Amino acid sequence: MNVRKKSADPKGVLTGVHYLDGDYAIAEGALAAGCRFFAGYPITPSTETAERFAERIPMVGGVFIQMEDEIASVAALIGASWAGLKAMTVTSGPGFSLMMENIGLACMMEVPIVIADVQRGGPSTGLPTLTGQGDMQQVKWGSHGDYEIIALSPDSPQECFDLTIKAFNLSEMFRVPVFIMTDECVGHMHEKVVIPPAEEIEIVERKWYEGPKDKYLPYKPDVDLVPFMVKAGDGYRFHTTGLTHDERGYPVINAECQDWCVRHLCDKIRLNADKIIEYKEDETDNAEIVVVSYGITSRVAWKAIQDARKAGIKVGSLRLITIWPFPDKRIEELAGKIKAFVVPEINLGQIKREVERAAKGKVPVYPVSHCGGWVHNPDNILKVIKEAAK
Amino acid sequence: MKPEDRVEGRHPMEEFLRMDRMPHIWCSGCGIGIVVTSFIEALQKSGLDPNKVCVCSGIGCTGRVAGYVKLDSFHTTHGRPVPFATGLKLANPELKVVVFSGDGDIVGIGGNHFIHAARRNMDIVVICVNNFNYAMTGGQVAATTPIGANLSTAPYGNFEYPFNLPYLAEACGATYVARWTCLHIRRVTKSIQEALQKRGFSFIEVITPCVTLYARRNRLGDGLNLLRYYYENSEIRHGADTRTLDIGYQGKIIVGKFVDIEKPTFLDCMNNHLRKVLGDKYQPWGVKS
Amino acid sequence: MIYFGELKEKKGIVNIIKDRCKGCSFCVEYCPRDVLEMSEEFNVKGYHPPRVINPDNCCYCQLCEAICPEFAIFVTLREEEEREREKEISRP
Numbered sequence: 001m002n003v004r005k006k007s008a009d010p011k012g013v014l015t016g017v018h019y020l021d022g023d024y025a026i027a028e029g030a031l032a033a034g035c036r037f038f039a040g041y042p043i044t045p046s047t048e049t050a051e052r053f054a055e056r057i058p059m060v061g062g063v064f065i066q067m068e069d070e071i072a073s074v075a076a077l078i079g080a081s082w083a084g085l086k087a088m089t090v091t092s093g094p095g096f097s098l099m100m101e102n103i104g105l106a107c108m109m110e111v112p113i114v115i116a117d118v119q120r121g122g123p124s125t126g127l128p129t130l131t132g133q134g135d136m137q138q139v140k141w142g143s144h145g146d147y148e149i150i151a152l153s154p155d156s157p158q159e160c161f162d163l164t165i166k167a168f169n170l171s172e173m174f175r176v177p178v179f180i181m182t183d184e185c186v187g188h189m190h191e192k193v194v195i196p197p198a199e200e201i202e203i204v205e206r207k208w209y210e211g212p213k214d215k216y217l218p219y220k221p222d223v224d225l226v227p228f229m230v231k232a233g234d235g236y237r238f239h240t241t242g243l244t245h246d247e248r249g250y251p252v253i254n255a256e257c258q259d260w261c262v263r264h265l266c267d268k269i270r271l272n273a274d275k276i277i278e279y280k281e282d283e284t285d286n287a288e289i290v291v292v293s294y295g296i297t298s299r300v301a302w303k304a305i306q307d308a309r310k311a312g313i314k315v316g317s318l319r320l321i322t323i324w325p326f327p328d329k330r331i332e333e334l335a336g337k338i339k340a341f342v343v344p345e346i347n348l349g350q351i352k353r354e355v356e357r358a359a360k361g362k363v364p365v366y367p368v369s370h371c372g373g374w375v376h377n378p379d380n381i382l383k384v385i386k387e388a389a390k
Numbered sequence: 391m392k393p394e395d396r397v398e399g400r401h402p403m404e405e406f407l408r409m410d411r412m413p414h415i416w417c418s419g420c421g422i423g424i425v426v427t428s429f430i431e432a433l434q435k436s437g438l439d440p441n442k443v444c445v446c447s448g449i450g451c452t453g454r455v456a457g458y459v460k461l462d463s464f465h466t467t468h469g470r471p472v473p474f475a476t477g478l479k480l481a482n483p484e485l486k487v488v489v490f491s492g493d494g495d496i497v498g499i500g501g502n503h504f505i506h507a508a509r510r511n512m513d514i515v516v517i518c519v520n521n522f523n524y525a526m527t528g529g530q531v532a533a534t535t536p537i538g539a540n541l542s543t544a545p546y547g548n549f550e551y552p553f554n555l556p557y558l559a560e561a562c563g564a565t566y567v568a569r570w571t572c573l574h575i576r577r578v579t580k581s582i583q584e585a586l587q588k589r590g591f592s593f594i595e596v597i598t599p600c601v602t603l604y605a606r607r608n609r610l611g612d613g614l615n616l617l618r619y620y621y622e623n624s625e626i627r628h629g630a631d632t633r634t635l636d637i638g639y640q641g642k643i644i645v646g647k648f649v650d651i652e653k654p655t656f657l658d659c660m661n662n663h664l665r666k667v668l669g670d671k672y673q674p675w676g677v678k679s
Numbered sequence: 680m681i682y683f684g685e686l687k688e689k690k691g692i693v694n695i696i697k698d699r700c701k702g703c704s705f706c707v708e709y710c711p712r713d714v715l716e717m718s719e720e721f722n723v724k725g726y727h728p729p730r731v732i733n734p735d736n737c738c739y740c741q742l743c744e745a746i747c748p749e750f751a752i753f754v755t756l757r758e759e760e761e762r763e764r765e766k767e768i769s770r771p
């Protein structure tokens with residue numbers, strides 16, 4: 001990878017030990033990562049991130065603007081990102097649906113932006129104040145057409161902070177929208193959050209183009225497939241469009257260019273998946289059952305896993321940090337060694353489908369589903385682990 | 391451009407156009423190209439550094455403008471160039487950001503963004519080419535279609551009240567509001583130049599012929615016929631009360647500059663207010679020190 | 680006779696980039712000096728571009744240039760005119 005790193009700008013880093021909720025931790029993570037532009041629209045249960053950013057940014061130097069809706073928010077982020085700033089927004093539920101149009105634009109224009117989705121029960125207005133994990137497929141497929149994004153899932157306020165920084169770094173590295181897929185529980189949960197000194201925080205710089213001005217091609221893939229970027233106002237007089245385009249960024253409306261353009265958007269993530277994917281494993285080496293979980297559900301599942309181990313079942317844990325791109329390879333490897341997967345999640349099997357797909361039918365995948373409103377009772381997960389172990 | 395800089399064989403605007411993309415897609419007799427010419431002329435006269443001028447367009451026939459001007463140019467999603475421009479401008483206040491798009495884009499699907507950007511007095515220039523219909527998709531009725539005009543989704547004629555755009559812009563807080571037809575070339579140029587040199591939300595409506603759809607469906611003839619209609623039926627009334635500017639089908643078009651006032655922009659308000667409340671702790675944004 | 684001092688009418692040379700023209704005839708219609716007319720010939724796009732019929736009438740008003748939606752026509756100043764003008768200006 002062609003990556004340039006530096007340490008964080010101390011202006012945005014609130015070094016110290018704090019007691020924060022997940023939403024606030026996302027705002028602090030963004031400021032630490034160098035985010036200086038926030039455009040958002042209030043929606044429960046994500047609003048606290050916007051509130052925190054609005055309160056903090058005047059002293060850091062940057063812009064907070066409350067837009068007229070979520071469509072405008074993402075449009076403004078893309079504009080701000082082209083002007084050279086790191087930009088983010090947060091949302092939940094229906095707000096996420098409204099963002100999909102311009103998420104497609106960000107993918108097509110290859111613009112780094114970060115969006116946190118503090119999930120609540122859906123569809124529609126659903127459960128505004130109660131938790132859910134029902135947007136896990138929407139984040140991947142919600143805009144139209146083929147494209148790839150990156151999505152991360154924190155399970156605690158500390159991870160909200162850490163993964164927000166990671167989200168910005170990945171976004172700059174791959175010129176792609178990155179999502180923090182948290183939920184109402186983590187968003188509103190207060191815990192200890194340690195913010196390290198600025199010099200210990202690693203920040204990835206954007207891939208700025210430095211060659212001759214007249215040679216610049218906004219969509220010419222570099223060796224790592226990610227094209228170099230310039231910013232508005234620097235004299236490149238570039239063009240960018242949501243239409244299918246060639247290396248120059250000019251629209252070309254035919255099947256060949258569509259193939260080149262769309263494959264490029266997908267390949268830059270798919271072929272770099274190994275550099276992106278992160279997960280945490282526990283005792284998967286000689287496990288018979290592996291529980292695949294993410295976000296708040298992995299904390300509940302942890303209790304069930306421990307109870308199952310006490311009952312003599314060999315249970316491993318695979319906690320997904322990166323949801324998209326999906327860790328197909330690791331799931332397939334495990335599928336060759338174990339008896340079954342158990343996938344608890346607060347939806348009716350969205351990630352279970354992915355585990356099934358990646359396991360290629362080698363072993364059964366047991367869902368532990370519920371539709372949102374509260375987290376699982378660990379006993380329900382334990383019951384399914386026991387059934388799978390039979 | 392000075393006369394001596396003009397050379398034979400090279401159009402004086404080529405420096406500002408993406409010649410590798412010409413010819414443009416607009417139909418013979420379409421007025422959008424005239425407005426682009428006026429814009430470039432205005433830009434040249436304004437003395438602004440073209441490297442610091444950005445053009446954002448949405449979707450539609452006029453939405454293609456961003457693809458033809460040789461500036462940092464952004465062809466965004468339908469209706470969203472105004473919030474896109476908002477992001478660009480706020481992230482780098484040094485830029486002069488121009489939204490160049492059609493009526494369907496700016497006040498149809500993008501109406502909500504338009505009114506809020508005007509309300510905030512966002513420091514951008516909005517050039518709205520009004521051709522009374524959704525042309526790119528084949529001539530559907532729009533928020534600007536005069537009552538009685540026939541369009542593909544108003545096959546028996548339009549019966550909805552259309553927007554009066556200058557009134558809308560003024561009511562929402564725009565600091566500069568003008569309306570012209572594309573035949574008022576020099577006036578359009580002057581208005582765009584004034585808007586480029588002004589701080590605040592500027593709105594210029596330019597009525598242009600859509601020959602292929604609006605004119606053909608309504609049997610109004612070709613581009614020339616429409617220009618003649620503008621010539622015969624437009625009346626310059628600077629400072630007119632914007633409430634009186636409705637346009638009836640093939641009726642009178644009142645043109646002119648209606649609003650030109652000064653008031654602090656979004657960023658002025660943000661900086662002034664936060665400095666007052668937070669004192670020295672506040673880090674001003676976009677203020678040259 | 681009205682005396683205009685040293686004010687002298689400018690003279691222009693019309694440049695037509697034929698293949699860029701889409702034959703809308705706006706330039707012909709709005710030229711105040713009837714310099715142009717639509718021709719019968721076809722350009723590469725199959726449109727009839729304008730042609731110059733009264734070259735000496737062109738007053739360098741640039742209206743054709745401003746009204747052309749295709750960036751297909753523009754005017755340059757006649758050089759001998761420029762030189763002459765300079766001479767006139769330098770007169771005591």
Ligand code: SF4
Binds near residue numbers: 415416422601602604
């Ligand atoms: S369809 Fe109408 S608005 Fe669109 S390019 Fe043709 S004449 Fe112009």
Ligand code: SF4
Binds near residue numbers: 736739742
């Ligand atoms: S410059 Fe004026 S006079 Fe000369 S051809 Fe053009 S419109 Fe006619």
Ligand code: SF4
Binds near residue numbers: 699705752
């Ligand atoms: S105005 Fe331009 S496009 Fe129209 S006829 Fe004249 S040269 Fe051709």
